[in-house]
Amino acid sequence: MDSKEFLDALNLIEKEKGIDKEIIFEAIEASLVSACKKNFGSGQSIKVTIDRESGEVACYAQKEVVEEVMDPQTEISLGEARVLRPNYELGDMIDFEVTPRDFGRVAAQTAKQVVVQKFREAEREILYNQYITKEREVVTAIVQRRERRNVIVQMGKIDAVLSANEQIPGEQYNFMDRIKVYVLEVKQMPKGPQIFVSRTHPELVKRLFEQEVPEVHDGTVEIKSIAREAGSRTKIAVYSKNPNVDALGACVGQNGCRVNVIVNELGGEKIDVINWSEDPKEFIAAALNPSKVVEVAVNEEEQSAKIVVPDHQLSLAIGKEGQNARLSAKLTGWRIDIKSETQARETNFLDDTPAVEEPLEDVELAEEAQEDVLTEE
Structure with missing residues (x-):
């Protein structure tokens, strides 16, 4: 390949592959420096240049202008330098051309290797830039x-x-x-x-809701928190600032159509959608869905809550192997202690709780739309 063909090839690479030909020139020059040092010794200061217009390659040994020469390979005295050019000063670098006779062949081989390497690097960079934007997304x-x-x-x-x-x-x-x-x-x-x-990952569920529920995607409905035990059950708390929007209903969909799509995508994993509330008692009571709650007492300082549920729903509130209570605690961020009405009376369960508790009327935790979707354990 002659110099013109080489330059034409670089121009084509720059156009089609988006690789700056200056980067290729610099990489070839750096590789040729290594090749030259094999001929002239690693102690020699070598510079290689490729003419950007003609494509011609030249190799130079560089010497620094000094008062007293200690290493003739890398230094030249000020007197000798001024014989070559009177205006040289101490510290200047002088280039002496030492281009080997067969340097064109070496340069061509090196150029080919560098271009192939830059192709690979560019393709890796393009792929990386393409996929880094997908981090924290669902695909x-x-x-x-x-x-x-x-x-x-x-x-x-x-x-x-x-x-x-x-x-x-x-x-x-x-x-x-x-x-x-x-x-x-x-x-x-x-x-x-x-x-x-x-x-x-819990964010998988969140992103699936964003894909399936327009109100979540556009921000009308906000997902406040998620607690998940993958393959088994997920609890998700939703909220809308717009009083005209039913956040729970939007996420569940008519007859459960929206949430069912996500359930199917996750292989039948149960999903409890509940309304988020800034009132911790309401939020905790809702989080224990599908169990009903008779009373909630909270201790703000300790972030703990005592829950009383109907006798026949104690096992439902706690869940299989404690899952419902565990997920509710994770969803709300509160430590939760659950007792049945009988247990609460027998142990004076609420007596030592600060007087912030007040009986809650039975909270309807599952709207009609969700009752079609959720299955009691």
């Missing part, structure tokens, strides 16, 4: 294969890793299944971007 991925306990899924042009601890317990991942995943992290690695995704 559709296609299951490809298993690698040990990990599942590899395809996201467009690149594979992503769904690690074992980010998989929903008991969920099957079959070849070519289309699944929604939450993008945890996009890392720039030497071989290109590496993407890690999740099916268990």
Whole structure:
């Protein structure tokens, strides 16, 4: 390849691949410096230049102008320098051309290697920039294969890793299944971007509601908090500043149509949608859905609450293996202690609670639309 062909090729690369040809020139020059030092010794100060107009390559040994020469390879005396040009001063660098006879062939080989390397780097950078914008978003991925306990899924042009601890317990991942995943992290690695995704992250549920419920997407309905045990149950608290908007109804949809889409996407995971309230007693009572609550007493300083529920609903309030109470505590951020009415009377459960408690009328925790969706444990 002659110099003109080389320059034409660089112009085409810059146009089609978006790689600045100046970056390629600089990379080739740096690589040729290394090649030259193999010929002249690593102690030599070498500079390589490529003429940006003609494409001609030249190699120079650089020497610094000094008063007393200690290393002839890298230094030249002021007297010798002024023989070459009278206006040289101490500290100036003088270039002596030392271009080897076969340097054109070496330069061509180096240029080819550098261009290939820059192609790869540019493609990796383009891919990284394309996918870094998807961090903390939900995307559709296609299951490809298993690698040990990990599942590899395809996201467009690149594979992503769904690690074992980010998989929903008991969920099957079959070849070519289309699944929604939450993008945890996009890392720039030497071989290109590496993407890690999740099916268990609580934000997956939030993003799915944003996709499925227009009122959540446009901000009319706000998701205040989420508590999730992936594959089993999620509680989500919603709120709207607009008094004309039913936040719970918007998220559940007519006959549960909206929330059911998300339930199906998560393999049947139960989803309790409840109304958020700035009154902690109301919020805690609602969070214990599907159980009804007779009384709530709160201790603001300790962020703890004592709950009294009907005798026949104690097990429902606590949930299987304590799940309902655990998720309610996580959702509200309060420590929760639950007793039945009989237990509360027998143990004077509320007696040592500061006098902020007052009986709540039975709170209807599930609207008609949601009753069609939620199943009592």
